Amino acid sequence: MNVDLSMDLADLDLAEIGTWPGAVKALCFGILAMTVLALGYLVVIGDKRAGLAAAEQREADLRHEFDELAKTASGLGLRRAGLGEATAALDEMLARLPVETEVPGLVEDISRAVVAHDLVIDRIELGSERQAGFHRELPITIGVVGDYHDIGGFAADIAGLPRLVTLHDFDLTPRTGPRDLGLTIEARTYRYAEDAPGSHVPAGPSRQPMPPRT
Secondary structure, eight states, X not given: OOOOXXXXXXXXXGGGGXXXXXXXXXXXXXXXXHHHHHHHIIIIIHHHHHHHHHHHHHHHHHHHHHHHHHHHHHTHHHHHHHHHHHHHHHHHHHHTSOSSOOHHHHHHHHHHHHHHTTOEEEEEEXXXXXXXXXXXXXXXXXXXXXXXXXXXXXXXXXXXXXXXXXXXXXXXXXXXXXSOEEEEEEEEEEEEOTTSTTOOOOSXXXXXXXXXXX
């Protein structure tokens, strides 16, 4: 049995929807259902998809952060070992810094090195003590006269003193006579500045003044 769907839409009255042909009502219901589903998708599922995309991005960020933390944690042991070595080296260096500058003992050591290498002292001048971070340094200008090998041995002895001494500003000058070289050098000795900001004092008896060389 064929149903004639041809009719004028103007003849359809929403107030008399019950009298509409069944095929027209089915068609309208299908359109209405599709419209509701589309709106539901846009309102509900669309928001869910946006939330899902944000959650997926958050997951990717957290995975990346976790990988970075894992790499950091894997190297933590080595970093702790390196920190321990650096701290031990710092404590060892600070242990070599006397509380007092110990100038008399240092001058005595310099004099012994001069005699040991058959040099002549030209001058020994003490400079002004100056602050340098957590320590104070005292520059000492030393002038000696001798030959090349004796002067080299003298400089090595000064650099190897048990108290911390560094050598700076070498100046070698040729001379006439049996001692044909003059050496002017600045030796810097140090003492621990206990009143300096951020001072770190290693524990133990290492803060005691060092004995002079024998």
